[in-house]
Structures are given as structure tokens and as C-alpha cells.
Amino acid sequence: MSRIAYVNGRYVPHRDAVVHIEDRGYQFADGVYEVCEVARGNIVDMTRHLDRLGRSLGELSIAWPMTRGAMEHVLAEVVRRNRVRNGLVYLQVTRGVAPRDHFFPAKPVRPAMVVTSKRSDPVALNARAEKGIEVITVPENRWDRVDIKTVGLLPNVLAKQKAREAGAAEAWFVDPDGTVKEGGSTNAWIVTRDGVLVTRPAEHGILRGITRTTLFEVARKLGLRIEERGFTVDEAKSAREAFITAATVVVMPVVKIDGSAIANGHPGSIALSLRAAFFDVAEKRPA
Ligand code: PDD
Secondary structure, eight states: OOOEEEETTEEEEGGGOOOOTTBHHHHHOOEEEEEEEEETTEEETHHHHHHHHHHHHHHTTOOOSSOHHHHHHHHHHHHHHTTOSSEEEEEEEESOBOSSOSSOOSSOOOOEEEEEEEEOOHHHHHHHHHHOEEEEEEEOOSOSOTTSOBSOOHHHHHHHHHHHHTTOSEEEEEOTTSBEEEESSSEEEEEOTTSOEEEOOOSSSSOOOHHHHHHHHHHHHTTOOEEEOOOBHHHHHTSSEEEEEETTTEEEEEEEETTEEOTTSSOOHHHHHHHHHHHHHSOEEEO
16 A cells, blocks of 8 residues: 655655755754654644644744644544554644745745654564663754754754664764763653652653653552652762653653663662553543
8 A cells, every 4th residue: 555645735656756946944943843653543742743843833833733632633534545543643744845045934924734654563672572672872062942743853863873783773862961861852851779760850851751751640540759859970870860851752761871780780679660550540532
């Protein structure tokens, strides 16, 4: 079956899905995006993702390209047309197409919108979670508005590529004082010896992950305590568990940081139980 993408008002074959060379997303990374998990035919936490999209658009003074209701319809339609039961749906909105000029277009243009969806293999992802992943650490080198989910991801791309070349799956950005910020495309967590979940505050310096937000509810359901505070690489290395969260991986145990094993080097039971309970707690919208 051939894949379908939504591009500026049309559902087109994925291989023919193109945007104009003067799309400001292409030229200036002047746009924002969201990635939602699709699980068992449902779009997961769509409300929170669209709330965050609205915030990102507002911070950059980009208008909604359509009503929120229409956007929900397009997301579901792209998932349906691609017959995705498990996977992801990707949504990108840029300031639009205009002759290249750093200033916002003097005459407002219509924001450009693209939606794609792809399948993932839940069995393979679970197998990965049973094994855990390795992370490396890299110095924080991003701008200070990473709370906005923009498509300007070059530092993230370079950090993640560095991780891959080191045999790891994720790179954690670290401040000069040794505090862990977040991963290239995930939020970072540890579990203390006493079984308390620790993740850094999301007021600034990281993206407020939707998976992270929903995990607060999952933790409550499992009777687990969360402390929102910074933690260092050293604390993470001697933690009971570590894990990452994002729509793409839900909860993924971390078993090594910069080559040093966490606890016994196997995924922690708390991370795995959070992973197992996530779907029941998250919002599910049938596509
Ligand atoms: N990334 N931090 C960063 C820098 C991210 O890019 C992401 C998501 C997260 C986790 O956010 P959420 O739980 O809402 O997925 C944290 C997406 C999945 C991506 O770029 O593919």
C-alpha cells in the first residue's frame, strides 16, 4: 500500500509530497511541529499535543493554519489513509511561503501545514525496552527557547548522530555544572535508591514533553513519587534506574550512560511498569 501525506490542503502520495523552496521552514527553520504516538488505532494524548502546538505557534506569532477541529480531523484522516494502527503521526506548521527575507512577510501568508504518518513495530519496540538503551552526554549548545517545539533541530541532529556513532541511542545535553537537561528528542529521568522518580523542571531549558506530563498521572496511579529537580550525570550514573520518555519511545529504560552501567546494567522494574501502564492512563482518540 502506498503512503499518503497531507500537504497544504491536499492528500497526496507520499513520494509526490513536496513543499515550495521558499517555505520558511525550509529556509529558516521558521516552523513548529508535533509528533503523536498512534497505539492500537488511537492517537495518544492529542489534546495535550495540540495544546502545546498552540503554545509553540503563539510564541512565534504564527497563526493556526486551520481550526483546531479541522486539524484533529486531518491528523486522524492521515492515520486512517495510511492504515497505521501502531506508529506515529507527524504534524508541521511553518510561517508559510514568501520571498526569502528574514523579516516576517509584510503581507501575511497562509501558514504551511504538512502531516505524515508511519508505522512502527510494537513488538520490536518492546524488545528494545526489555534490553534498554545506552546514552552519551554532550555539552548543551542549544538556544534558550527549547521550550518551543521548533523544527530548528540541528544541535539535536548532531548530538544524536554522535550518540549513534558511539553505539548509543540518545545523547543527553548537559549544562556546564553537570546538570542533565534532556535528550536530543526525549526527556530524561532517573529513579533514586528510594524509588523516587526525578526529572528536571520544565519551566525553561527543556521541552515540556507530553509523555513526561502524562507520566505524572501514571506515576500517581502506581503510587510513585516524583521530584521535579535537576540531577547531575554523576547522580544518574549511580541511580537505581534511568529512562527516557517521548511519543516515539513512550518509556525507554537507559542501561548505560557514557559507557558506565546503571545498577546491574539491566532495565529497571519501575521504568518497565511505567511503560506497561502508560497506554491505560493516556488519552486515546480513535483515528
Ligand atoms: N521529540 N525533548 C525533546 C528535545 C524532544 O524533541 C521531544 C520529542 C521530547 C519529548 O516530548 P514528547 O513526550 O511530547 O514526545 C523532549 C519528538 C518525538 C521528535 O522530535 O521526534
